[in-house]
Amino acid sequence: MLAVTSQPSRCAELRAAGAIPLVADLDQPATLARLARLAQIVVHLAPPHSAGEKDQRTRNLAAILPERATLVYISTTGVYGDCDGALITETQTLQPHNGRARRRVDAEQVLRGWARRRSGRLAILRVPGIYAANRLPLERLRKGTPALVAEDDVYTNHIHADDLARVIAAALFKAAPLRVYHASDDSQLKMAEYFDLVAKAFDFPPPPRLPRAELEKVVSPMLLSFMSESRRLQNQRIKQELGVRLHYPDVQTALRAMIATGENVEQRE
Template sequence: MSIVNQKVWIMGCGDIGRRVARLYQNEGTKAIGWVRSEESLHKGLEQGIAMRKGDVDRGSYFSIFALDEALVYWFMPPQPTGDTDDRIRRFLKGVDAAPQRVVLISTTGVYGDCDGRWIDETEPLKPVAARAKRRTDAENTVQEWAARFGGEIVILRVPGIYAPDRLPLERLKRGEPVLTEAEAPWTNRIHADDLAMVCKRAMEAAPAGAIYNATDGHPSSMTDYFNQVADYAGLPRPPQISMSEAQAAMSAGMLSYLQESRRIRNDKLLTELNIRLQYPSLTAGLGMLKG
């Protein structure tokens, strides 16, 4: 898909949005970023992005004319409560058929617990956590919108994201515990720069309606993740505790992550979109960052 003279909107232009915008800037293409906070607004302006500020929760108006035939990246997370993504519902209702194509960031959490099995995009969705249910609703919402208006959508199911400025260093400095290696679930991840590249490639080359697992394809346990980051940063590895001990020592949010284990394939992403990841594993990514 050619992007010459097409409008590019990044809804929820935070860290990943700014990385995507930079890829367009490097090509001489302007992307417009939409944010809710003053902090995000200033960060985008400092990078030279054409920024807009508004709060979709408070009924911000999206011009159908401004978004007519636009390419829209939907990076805005759902609101923090409920089982539906009211933000994307409100947005799509406001713009009707205006965008040409929407690339949606979802989460691999939509698969729920898979007992550590290898899975791909054919795995049935069985979200457990409320945040994953909201993302599942977002997927259903954009699919319904595409069917009604003939717009094109691409869904990227994204796991944990890391980068030099997205590492749990403060948690490690506090010495917060992790599960014993034997009890730790499998987790998946992708480097932020690779995710930005995948988002842009999906916008330009993915078949309409395609769904991809946007992961590096090299999962490891959550405990291994914290150990590798600690080694990279020169910090002590975190203490390990049992699951029974974790019930009293860890937050409800962290415990919810520990209840799900899956290893996620990315074969479809690599082959269909001809993707070559710059950081194909956490070990390679941290090694390149340190080098």
């Protein structure tokens, strides 16, 4: 397995994980030439730039992908925008509300175009919040960053990193061409409920609650954007079409497993 990185300093880490590192940079098309000969099965994880309306990195990748390659693209559920808490399927109309989401929509469209022109096999995974033992909001809880009061709160969606890896592996071999999948668990939690679960599991006080009008004054614009979109994800496609059995079907199950390992909170930071 090849792992592409733009940072030579990561090569040892990737080798230790069992991958063969290849230094290339999606921002520098000239460095991608070797990929055109080597990449027949690709997992595209790279995020777009932090500004603009287009994802030039994905455009650079699509330009060198070989004919009939298989590609799984890790997109985001932010492409749907705010759905007012509705339970949605993969056919939901895309209404991206910010630049990050619009760049993801652009990447999806670019890759669909590549797949149609080059007979590529493309699957798009729309992924919500990824968590794991080392990806919990512990620092936020330490700082006492407030959450929304219940009447203003939003639904969020989650997937454990290990389960996401299983979905990716299944999509590489079982996904229908040009198919979209929600890589999400079964949780249906509001954001503050998620923070409360993590706080309780690791003996932190629950975050204080503020009405939206007050919270807007004390959190960053980026954090506020995550607290302004509410949706729940239907995930039957990954189960019925990809045959994925989630090891962590909800956040509560994963937190219990983390506690059972005996690791302490400081080791996760």
